[in-house]
Amino acid sequence: MSEPVVETRDLSMRFGGVLAVNNVNFSLLDKELRCLIGPNGAGKSTLFKCLTGQLALDHSNGRVYIRGHDVTGWRPYEIVRLGVGIKTQVPSVMNGLSVWENVWLSARRIHGRDGARGEADRVIGELGLGQIARQQVGELAHGQRQIVELGLVLAQRPWLVLLDEPAAGITGAETERLVELIRQINQNATVVVVDHDMHFVKMLGGKVTVMHQGQVLMEGASERVLSDSRVREVYIGGRAK
Amino acid sequence: MDFAAVVTLEILYMIAFLALTSAGLAIVFGMMRVINLAHGEFVMLGGYTTIACAKAGINIYFAMLVLAPLVVGIFGLVVERLVVRHLYGRMIDTMLATWGLSLLMVGLVSLIFGNTAVSVPAPIPGYQLGNFQMGGYNLFIIAVATLMVIGLWLLLRTTRIGLVARGAMQSAEVASSLGYNPNIVYMWTFTAGAALSGLAGGVLAPLTGLLPSSGGAYIAKAFITVITGGAAVIAGTLSSSVIFGTINQLVSFASTPVLGEIAMLALAIVLLRLMPQGITGRFFRNST
Amino acid sequence: MNDAFAAAGRMRWGWFIAFAIALVLLPAVSETHTPTLLAIWALFALSLGLMWGYAGILSFGHAAYFGLGAYTYAITAMNTGESTAPLLLALFVPACVAAVIGAMMFYGRISDVYMGVITLVVTLILFKFMNATAGDAYRIGDARLGGFNGIPAFPILNVPGDPSTQIFGTPFYYVSVFCLLGCYLVSRWILAGAFGRVLLGIRENQARVELLGYNAPAHKTAIFTVTAAMAGLAGCLFANWAEIVTPSVFSLGQSAEVIVWVIAGGLGTLVGPMLGAAVLGMLKLLLGQQTLIDNSLVLGAILILVVLLVPRGVVPAFLAWRARRERGAASRRSAQGTRRRRQRPVSGTT
Numbered sequence: 001m002s003e004p005v006v007e008t009r010d011l012s013m014r015f016g017g018v019l020a021v022n023n024v025n026f027s028l029l030d031k032e033l034r035c036l037i038g039p040n041g042a043g044k045s046t047l048f049k050c051l052t053g054q055l056a057l058d059h060s061n062g063r064v065y066i067r068g069h070d071v072t073g074w075r076p077y078e079i080v081r082l083g084v085g086i087k088t089q090v091p092s093v094m095n096g097l098s099v100w101e102n103v104w105l106s107a108r109r110i111h112g113r114d115g116a117r118g119e120a121d122r123v124i125g126e127l128g129l130g131q132i133a134r135q136q137v138g139e140l141a142h143g144q145r146q147i148v149e150l151g152l153v154l155a156q157r158p159w160l161v162l163l164d165e166p167a168a169g170i171t172g173a174e175t176e177r178l179v180e181l182i183r184q185i186n187q188n189a190t191v192v193v194v195d196h197d198m199h200f201v202k203m204l205g206g207k208v209t210v211m212h213q214g215q216v217l218m219e220g221a222s223e224r225v226l227s228d229s230r231v232r233e234v235y236i237g238g239r240a241k
Numbered sequence: 242m243d244f245a246a247v248v249t250l251e252i253l254y255m256i257a258f259l260a261l262t263s264a265g266l267a268i269v270f271g272m273m274r275v276i277n278l279a280h281g282e283f284v285m286l287g288g289y290t291t292i293a294c295a296k297a298g299i300n301i302y303f304a305m306l307v308l309a310p311l312v313v314g315i316f317g318l319v320v321e322r323l324v325v326r327h328l329y330g331r332m333i334d335t336m337l338a339t340w341g342l343s344l345l346m347v348g349l350v351s352l353i354f355g356n357t358a359v360s361v362p363a364p365i366p367g368y369q370l371g372n373f374q375m376g377g378y379n380l381f382i383i384a385v386a387t388l389m390v391i392g393l394w395l396l397l398r399t400t401r402i403g404l405v406a407r408g409a410m411q412s413a414e415v416a417s418s419l420g421y422n423p424n425i426v427y428m429w430t431f432t433a434g435a436a437l438s439g440l441a442g443g444v445l446a447p448l449t450g451l452l453p454s455s456g457g458a459y460i461a462k463a464f465i466t467v468i469t470g471g472a473a474v475i476a477g478t479l480s481s482s483v484i485f486g487t488i489n490q491l492v493s494f495a496s497t498p499v500l501g502e503i504a505m506l507a508l509a510i511v512l513l514r515l516m517p518q519g520i521t522g523r524f525f526r527n528s529t
Numbered sequence: 530m531n532d533a534f535a536a537a538g539r540m541r542w543g544w545f546i547a548f549a550i551a552l553v554l555l556p557a558v559s560e561t562h563t564p565t566l567l568a569i570w571a572l573f574a575l576s577l578g579l580m581w582g583y584a585g586i587l588s589f590g591h592a593a594y595f596g597l598g599a600y601t602y603a604i605t606a607m608n609t610g611e612s613t614a615p616l617l618l619a620l621f622v623p624a625c626v627a628a629v630i631g632a633m634m635f636y637g638r639i640s641d642v643y644m645g646v647i648t649l650v651v652t653l654i655l656f657k658f659m660n661a662t663a664g665d666a667y668r669i670g671d672a673r674l675g676g677f678n679g680i681p682a683f684p685i686l687n688v689p690g691d692p693s694t695q696i697f698g699t700p701f702y703y704v705s706v707f708c709l710l711g712c713y714l715v716s717r718w719i720l721a722g723a724f725g726r727v728l729l730g731i732r733e734n735q736a737r738v739e740l741l742g743y744n745a746p747a748h749k750t751a752i753f754t755v756t757a758a759m760a761g762l763a764g765c766l767f768a769n770w771a772e773i774v775t776p777s778v779f780s781l782g783q784s785a786e787v788i789v790w791v792i793a794g795g796l797g798t799l800v801g802p803m804l805g806a807a808v809l810g811m812l813k814l815l816l817g818q819q820t821l822i823d824n825s826l827v828l829g830a831i832l833i834l835v836v837l838l839v840p841r842g843v844v845p846a847f848l849a850w851r852a853r854r855e856r857g858a859a860s861r862r863s864a865q866g867t868r869r870r871r872q873r874p875v876s877g878t879t
Contacts (some may be wrong), residue, residue, distance in 0.1 A: 052740070056638075080742035092740065094733035097533050104534075105730050106741045113723055134532070152741065276642065327837060332642060333587060334836050337792060340785055341832025348826025457781060461653050468646045499661035506654045510647055517639040 003068070005030045005160065005190055006051065011062035013046050013055060020046040022214035023062070033186045033206035035222070036194045039235055042211040044194045045089055048164050051192075052086050053079045066160070085158030085189075089165050091145040095138030099129055099148050102137055107155040123155045127181075142169040150181070161191045167200045179203045198235065202226055210234070243371025248494060250370075254379045256486035257386035261445070262459050263466040263478050264389060265438030270467050271474035272410045272430045275325060276336045279343035281460030283435050286346065287313045287442025288451045289354060295361045301447070302364070306385075309443030310436040317435020321428050329427070343456060350453040358450030378447060385444050389437070394475050406430060465509040471519020480520045485509070533729055537583060538721030545713075552706045561702035562770075563814065568705040569766045570810045571803040572712055574790040576759035578802030579716045581791060583725065584752045585732035589645045590652030591787055594623035594757040596778035598764025600659070603683040603774045608670035613689045619765035620758045627757030628750060635746035635753070652779055659776040679775030686769050697769075705766050709803075712759050716799055719755070728752060786813075789828055793835045795844030804844065 004027035013021040021043045028034055036044045049055040050064060053076040057064065063072045071079050080086065094102050103123050108116035124133050127147055132140060137148055146169060153161060166182070167175055182204060185191055195201055201208060201222070208225040210217045212234045218225055225231055266280045277283075287309040294304035320342060328335045363378040397403035408415035409426040416423040441459075449455075466485060470477025485505045493501030516523045555564055573595055580586045598619040605615035630651060634644050663676025672680060686696040686704065696704060719725045730738040731745050739745045768774045777783065787806070794805020809828070816824045839846045 075739065077739040077742050077744050080740060086740050092734060092737040094730050094737060096733045097729065101534050105726060108723060109742050156742070324833060324837065334840060336645070337788070338833050338836040341829045341836065344785070344825040344829025344832065348823035348829060351823050352826070461649070464646060465650060468643060499657055502657055503654050506650045509650055513639065513643050513647060514633060514637050517637065517643055
């Protein structure tokens with residue numbers, strides 16, 4: 001049994017009177033593709049932000065481990081330096097800079113000043129952003145900004161990729177491309193995808209963790225979990241098929 | 242025993258001073274997230290209005306409690322319509338524009354009233370407390386401040402206007418759904434804030450000689466009090482006034498007034514570092 | 530073609546050299562006392578413009594470092610009699626104070642508004658403290674702090690190592706211009722490098738830059754420190770120009786003025802702040818010579834108008850206008866080309 005690369009122990013997060021994450025023990029093995037799903041308010045994004053350091057944790061919240069390091073309370077940049085790539089729920093990119101400049105800035109941290117140029121070109125090519133490479137990101141459509149953000153993540157060649165709602169605002173053929181891209185990333189990295197769109201999750205496959213009211217409701221292979229009646233109930237009115 | 246009474250009264254006076262001079266800024270910041278850096282000049286304008294009226298023979302209480310708020314309130318209304326209205330949501334731009342406004346007001350007042358200090362005598366005489374000579378007018382200020390706080394709390398908590406105002410503070414949609422145009426709500430809120438600043442200026446006018454540059458003395462402390470207080474208008478301003486007023490006076494008594502002020506400023510930095518959302522961002526979260 | 534990195538780092542050598550030559554030749558046609566002051570103010574504005582325009586850090590109390598530079602120079606010069614150490618300390622002391630305050634603010638996850646308050650308060654504390662230091666009890670070595678009267682009669686700059694050869698008048702003008710141009714070059718160099726590009730990223734979206742693994746607080750503290758040193762240099766030069774330092778160097782008015790200069794001239798450029806300082810500074814001096822129109826009045830009106838009408842400042846507005854004109858001309862040219870092609874008879878058809 002191999003060691004988990006990501007692990008939370010008794011993770012809890014409270015906002016005012018609400019216990020958004022309630023004693024969650026979550027673990028992830030190397031090169032897994034894991035989908036974290038649940039209806040709105042289930043606690044998935046909060047759990048995500050605990051993993052990324054976007055929510056300040058102290059030891060009363062429990063513990064988070066990444067590759068054996070206790071990262072509880074670490075700031076985002078410290079966690080990213082372990083080799084983690086993060087895409088947030090609301091596209092977080094640098095609006096006043098061009099697509100190329102955004103990706104360059106990401107690439108530069110890993111590849112140095114000269115290597116960054118080549119890496120930025122490569123990533124932009126791979127993601128088909130060549131046409132808009134010199135446009136200001138702030139002027140792009142939502143879906144394009146999502147792809148740019150993915151580019152930011154990929155430029156650092158992370159071994160752990162955390163994606164919060166990557167499919168939001170993307171439809172049809174683009175969604176299929178995204179699924180393909182995520183599977184490709186999974187060849188070289190452990191991937192966690194947080195989303196509430198069950199159709200998208202079904203396309204991805206992999207292992208699924210369902211959250212409900214701050215706790216893990218169920219965990220297992222995609223088909224089994226997604227067809228479970230309890231899970232469907234929790235998604236009353238959801239697009240479960 | 243007397244000394245304890247004196248210290249207590251001085252502390253109460255300082256708290257009242259801070260609450261009075263910060264109220265206008267607190268309303269505008271707490272409700273609309275607008276930082277009005279001309280606030281000190283609004284206070285100064287209230288002072289000049291009072292003094293000018295008193296010198297023209299109008300009853301000084303009427304001048305400070307009715308005319309000063311009225312005049313400055315109207316001025317605030319004009320400012321809101323002409324300048325502030327265009328800058329909602331742009332916090333830094335609002336700070337810059339209101340800073341420009343404060344410079345403009347200092348210039349205008351200098352032009353109209355000149356650069357020498359003007360003053361009126363305090364209408365309430367001093368009294369003896371043991372070995373100490375106390376200013377009787379300070380008690381009046383404490384009374385006015387107390388009434389103002391209570392009045393504001395009642396207004397916000399028990400009246401329809403207060404409900405709408407608190408709703409608009411949450412979001413513009415809340416105000417709309419209650420049937421009120423949020424822009425109108427903001428306009429009146431800014432006007433109310435200006436009027437309160439005018440009241441403060443009027444009430445404080447008899448204490449010192451007033452200069453066009455007097456606004457500068459008010460803005461810094463008011464600013465710090467409001468920001469440290471946090472989002473809740475009354476609870477925030479009150480709690481930070483209490484803390485700062487107490488520290489200011491205690492340190493002043495122990496050493497010098499200047500050190501008292503510096504202590505208050507230094508404390509502000511520490512508090513803001515520890516509680517970035519202000520006092521009511523951490524404690525008393527759901528208060529008004 | 531939107532290339533923020535290139536625009537920030539681009540050094541227009543032609544313009545720079547032309548301007549430098551003009552400044553060098555100025556003493557031949559004019560007195561240097563006023564231009565020296567304008568150059569000092571331009572340097573002060575440049576320091577704020579660098580930090581605010583490119584890293585997004587607005588300090589409401591940048592005058593604190595200007596004043597610290599001035600006072601540090603005066604106090605140290607009175608104690609040592611020679612000017613090299615005081616000059617260096619005038620850079621070092623503001624930098625250290627800025628490093629401490631900056632680290633405290635930036636590592637503390639506080640928002641822009643609260644940062645504005647804290648920077649304002651620091652200046653206030655310095656102002657109030659210095660104002661109250663009258664009397665013999667307040668002295669550092671041989672230098673009495675002097676309260677609101679300040680410190681007069683301290684040794685001015687001299688040629689390093691030769692205390693008897695003082696620098697004033699036209700040579701002092703050249704020293705000030707040299708400092709201004711030097712700091713301008715340093716600023717360009719910072720912006721052209723990777724560090725400067727990270728700053729631009731931080732200005733755009735600090736959260737995202739941290740999510741890329743950059744230590745944003747460290748970057749911000751660094752630029753805060755560097756610009757404080759520049760402001761300190763300006764303050765030191767100011768002390769030498771005025772030959773007296775008073776607490777007014779820490780005043781809210783001074784902090785307000787430099788912000789107006791930067792924003793009126795143009796946030797997001799290096800030239801804008803310097804231009805704003807020179808023009809508005811000159812205006813202030815001219816207004817100071819008459820009593821009808823108060824300087825505050827004019828400055829206040831300008832600030833309000835700029836914020837309402839040209840929020841990004843004069844220089845960026847001008848650049849945008851010029852870019853629009855170029856695009857307009859380009860599209861007119863291509864439209865003309867299309868029209869000409871249409872008018873030519875198309876052979877092979879009937």
